Amino acid sequence: GENVEQHPSTLSVQEGDSAVIKCTYSDSASNYFPWYKQELGKGPQLIIDIRSNVGEKKDQRIAVTLNKTAKHFSLHITETQPEDSAVYFCAASISSTNAGKSTFGDGTTLTVKP
Amino acid sequence: DVKVTQSSRYLVKRTGEKVFLECVQDMDHENMFWYRQDPGLGLRLIYFSYDVKMKEKGDIPEGYSVSREKKERFSLILESASTNQTSMYLCASLGQGGTANYGYTFGSGTRLTVV
Numbered sequence: 001g002e003n004v005e006q007h008p009s010t011l012s013v014q015e016g017d018s019a020v021i022k023c024t025y026s027d028s029a030s031n032y033f034p035w036y037k038q039e040l041g042k043g044p045q046l047i048i049d050i051r052s053n054v055g056e057k058k059d060q061r062i063a064v065t066l067n068k069t070a071k072h073f074s075l076h077i078t079e080t081q082p083e084d085s086a087v088y089f090c091a092a093s094i095s096s097t098n099a100g101k102s103t104f105g106d107g108t109t110l111t112v113k114p
Numbered sequence: 115d116v117k118v119t120q121s122s123r124y125l126v127k128r129t130g131e132k133v134f135l136e137c138v139q140d141m142d143h144e145n146m147f148w149y150r151q152d153p154g155l156g157l158r159l160i161y162f163s164y165d166v167k168m169k170e171k172g173d174i175p176e177g178y179s180v181s182r183e184k185k186e187r188f189s190l191i192l193e194s195a196s197t198n199q200t201s202m203y204l205c206a207s208l209g210q211g212g213t214a215n216y217g218y219t220f221g222s223g224t225r226l227t228v229v
Contacts, residue, residue, distance in 0.1 A: 001173075009154075034217045043118075043204055043220030044157075089157065095216045099145040099164035100208050101172070102218065106156035 002027040004092050006105025013080055014113050021108045023090035024072040030092040033066060033073045034102065038087040048075070051095075080112045117141050120205050120221035127228050133192040135224050137205030145208040146188035147218070148172075148180065150201040157204065163188055195228045202226075 003026040013019050025033075031052040036044035050057045050064045050073065057064050061080075066073040077084055087109050091102040121136040139146065145164050149157040149172075159172030161180040169180050177199060181189045188207075192199055202225050206218035 006156075032216050036218075036220075041222075043206075043222045044218075045220065046217035049217055093216070098170070099147075099162050100216055101145075101147060101159060101162050103159075104149075104157040106154060 002092055002103040004103050004105045006090050006108060010109045012111045015080060017080055019077045019080055019110055021075045021088055023105050025092040029094050032093045032095040034091050035075050036089045044089055082112050082114050085110055085112045118205060118207055118219050118221040120224050122224050125224060125226045127195050129196060129228055131195050133195050135190040135203055137188045137221055138186050139207040143207040143209045147206045148190045149204045151204055152201050197228050200228045
């Protein structure tokens with residue numbers, strides 16, 4: 001089955017700096033890669049995703065890149081703000097099989113210091 | 115606009131009790147999932163369902179069962195709760211094909227403590 005590894009497990013940055021979280025996956029058939037943000041006391045919320053036919057996607061201060069050959073994808077947050085502090089999860093799935101179930105990384109706790 | 119609702123935010127149960135965790139979604143999604151979340155272990159899939167009365171085991175189904183009698187409701191059952199089932203339980207739903215967004219919608223979670 002799919003295995004997703006996520007690094008780092010914790011990340012602390014100064015407000016205004018950039019943050020990068022990296023994930024690798026094992027199943028070359030995976031074709032959908034979402035990122036979730038989980039704030040304290042809440043369930044994870046989808047913030048951005050990328051499909052295997054795209055190399056990069058941006059949404060304001062966040063971007064995701066995908067390297068299919070190397071089987072890794074990354075989340076980039078620019079101009080970080082204290083409200084970006086949360087746990088971030090990457091995931092991988094094959095969208096057309098097994099109900100589209102996702103395999104998750106172990107999460108990265110991001111702390112943005114004011 | 116709440117879309118995935120888990121019936122309890124916090125539960126405390128005794129060892130050996132039968133425990134029901136309920137999840138309801140209002141998006142007419144075919145697929146529903148139960149994950150447990152533990153520190154350092156990420157989200158691990160317990161069971162999922164792709165249709166009414168259909169269920170599939172995830173990665174850690176031991177000690178759990180599920181029920182999906184109606185499309186909108188997916189229940190997780192701990193037949194005989196044990197202390198190692200103390201965890202945060204997350205329910206999620208996912209639309210099927212033809213939609214641009216394949217991401218999960220999660221509920222807020224149920225923190226279960228077994229004593």
